[in-house]
Amino acid sequence: MPQKTQYEQESLFSYKNESYREFVKKFGHHRQRYPHSDVLLTNCIKQEMDLIQGHLLGDGSIFVTGKDCNRDATFNFVTKHEDYAQWIINNTESFAACKLQVGDNYDKRTDKSYHRVSFRSPSNNLFTELRNKWYPDGKKIVPQDLVLTKDLILRWYVDDGNWHDKGIYFNTQGFDPESTDFLRSELSKFLGMKVTIQKHSGDLYRLFIPLRGTGSGVSSTNNNTEKFFEVIGKCPVSCFSHKWGKI
Numbered sequence: 110m111p112q113k114t115q116y117e118q119e120s121l122f123s124y125k126n127e128s129y130r131e132f133v134k135k136f137g138h139h140r141q142r143y144p145h146s147d148v149l150l151t152n153c154i155k156q157e158m159d160l161i162q163g164h165l166l167g168d169g170s171i172f173v174t175g176k177d178c179n180r181d182a183t184f185n186f187v188t189k190h191e192d193y194a195q196w197i198i199n200n201t202e203s204f205a206a207c208k209l210q211v212g213d214n215y216d217k218r219t220d221k222s223y224h225r226v227s228f229r230s231p232s233n234n235l236f237t238e239l240r241n242k243w244y245p246d247g248k249k250i251v252p253q254d255l256v257l258t259k260d261l262i263l264r265w266y267v268d269d270g271n272w273h274d275k276g277i278y279f280n281t282q283g284f285d286p287e288s289t290d291f292l293r294s295e296l297s298k299f300l301g302m303k304v305t306i307q308k309h310s311g312d313l314y315r316l317f318i319p320l321r322g323t324g325s326g327v328s329s330t331n332n333n334t335e336k337f338f339e340v341i342g343k344c345p346v347s348c349f350s351h352k353w354g355k356i
Contacts, residue, residue: 129153130205138206138231146206147233153203154235160201161239163261166251166292167268171240174232181232182240187225190348193267194226200345206231251288257299263341272354276320277337282313289314300340302333 129149140147154161164186165171173182184204188194191211198204207228214225230236242252271278279296281289289306293316297304303322309315318333334354344353 129202133206140231147231150203150206150231150233151235153205154233157201157203159256159258159261160264161203162255163264164197164268165239165243165249166261166265169268170249171236171243173237173240174229181234182236183232184230184236185227186229187227189224189226190346191226192348193346194228196346197264198228204228204230248285249283250285251291253291255291255295257295259340259342262296262299263345266341267345267349267352270352272334272352274320274354277318277334278307279316280309281315282309286314289316292316300333300337302331302336 127149129146129152132143132146132149136143136146138146138150161169161184164184168186168188170185170187171182172185173180186194186197191209194209198207198209207230210225210227210229212225213222215222243249265279266277269280271280279292281292284292293304293306296316296318300318303319305317305319306314307317318337320332320334322333338353344350
């Protein structure tokens with residue numbers, strides 16, 4: 110009788126309570142060789158859907174790549190901050206198998222090279238479902254059933270938000286008008302404060318939370334910036350401390 114592999118031997122006991130990160134440390138993520146790794150990844154994605162979609166509002170994207178695994182989609186993230194990318198991997202169980210790719214990327218449009226840090230997740234059918242929801246016609250939109258949470262807003266803000274002494278900006282210039290208005294409405298309801306749409310340039314628009322204002326026509330002395338940071342919490346990485354301004 111052939112000798113069992115380490116994985117087959119350890120699979121004799123239940124992996125019901127095994128974390129995906131611990132499984133990856135032992136075996137890596139090999140969807141076809143170790144199907145249980147994909148089961149654990151699927152469970153993580155379900156539990157961390159708000160975190161993942163927070164990055165989809167920001168610097169994250171989803172693509173279908175490769176010919177294996179039935180061409181399921183992968184989550185991709187790009188930034189110029191290595192410590193931030195590593196923080197995301199360390200603090201998002203769904204990305205436990207991701208490894209950073211660091212280098213310089215030449216942009217022929219500007220004739221300049223830019224520092225680039227990226228990672229790509231293993232493929233998974235839930236990423237395929239998200240791809241279909243967020244890119245129905247190949248262009249990213251915001252699904253109208255998106256539910257905001259404080260953790261989602263935190264990650265969205267770190268990716269694509271900015272602090273100004275007049276208020277808070279969210280750079281939604283890449284979204285269509287319907288998506289931008291949906292985000293304005295949902296963010297206003299979640300935070301309980303005024304959120305407006307401001308023209309940035311051309312036909313591009315961004316969200317703005319003014320320092321004062323309730324959105325109900327009632328004057329307010331409340332500091333919306335302070336309230337916003339009370340909701341989302343402290344800055345998770347020092348490279349973005351400037352986004353927390355004078356708070």
